[in-house]
Amino acid sequence: MKQVERRGAGGLGKAAPASRGDPAAGMAAEVDRRLLRCYGDREWSPRFGELLDGLVHTILSQNTSDVNSHRAFEQLKEAFPTWEDAAGAATADIEEAIRSGGISRVKAERIKAVLEMVRADCGSYSLECLREMGVEQARDYLLGMPGVGRKTAAVLLLFQLGYPLFPVDTHILRVGKRLGLIPPRASADQAHDIMDTAVPDDIKFRLHINLIEHGRAVCKARKPDCPGCCLNDICPRVGLKEEGSGDA
Numbered sequence: 001m002k003q004v005e006r007r008g009a010g011g012l013g014k015a016a017p018a019s020r021g022d023p024a025a026g027m028a029a030e031v032d033r034r035l036l037r038c039y040g041d042r043e044w045s046p047r048f049g050e051l052l053d054g055l056v057h058t059i060l061s062q063n064t065s066d067v068n069s070h071r072a073f074e075q076l077k078e079a080f081p082t083w084e085d086a087a088g089a090a091t092a093d094i095e096e097a098i099r100s101g102g103i104s105r106v107k108a109e110r111i112k113a114v115l116e117m118v119r120a121d122c123g124s125y126s127l128e129c130l131r132e133m134g135v136e137q138a139r140d141y142l143l144g145m146p147g148v149g150r151k152t153a154a155v156l157l158l159f160q161l162g163y164p165l166f167p168v169d170t171h172i173l174r175v176g177k178r179l180g181l182i183p184p185r186a187s188a189d190q191a192h193d194i195m196d197t198a199v200p201d202d203i204k205f206r207l208h209i210n211l212i213e214h215g216r217a218v219c220k221a222r223k224p225d226c227p228g229c230c231l232n233d234i235c236p237r238v239g240l241k242e243e244g245s246g247d248a
């Protein structure tokens, strides 16, 4: 693969130049300041020692809870201690091992295909080759994998390598639209582009986690607690009563 300039965790320490003077960036920074007071700071550190562990865990986390995906990952590693073991196993056996993570047939097929692709491209069952890529090249490579979309790619690159990308999950799409950070009709992919640009790099990790927490605890899909929300004096959707139109 073509090698380009490496950009690692240091990317999170720099504000994105494109955000200066941008109203969306100003709003993102203000939201971050308030959520920082509500939920605290978040220190970045990689969740897994192995990048491939992080990718498989992220695939397992699709459409299920953190608890279920973590359990499925542990059970997968227990059944297949190495990725070579998993690659050589029948898809049905992987499916059985990850059953607690939901849509296990689909995820088992994705994991098998990803393992094969990684070995073919990187020469072993290791994704360390990602470290030699720049942000866009690494993201494009991951997007070429089966079952890997913008969110999965961004989660892996932000959480494992500290690359300055902003993953948008269902909570962030909903809360971001209510706050006016994301236009009402934006798709999830468009929202990634918007948030990648609008959110300064040095707050991407913290704001991503705090927005999810806020979406789960306060700005819920149904019956958001606007009176108790620390953003209610800057939120255009304050007073929202019933969910439906315009929300993710």
Ligand code: SF4
Binding pocket: 175, 178, 179, 218, 219, 220, 224, 225, 226, 229, 230, 231, 232, 235, 236, 237, 238, 239, 240
């Ligand atoms: S004021 Fe209401 S709609 Fe706005 S972010 Fe807070 S809970 Fe969500």
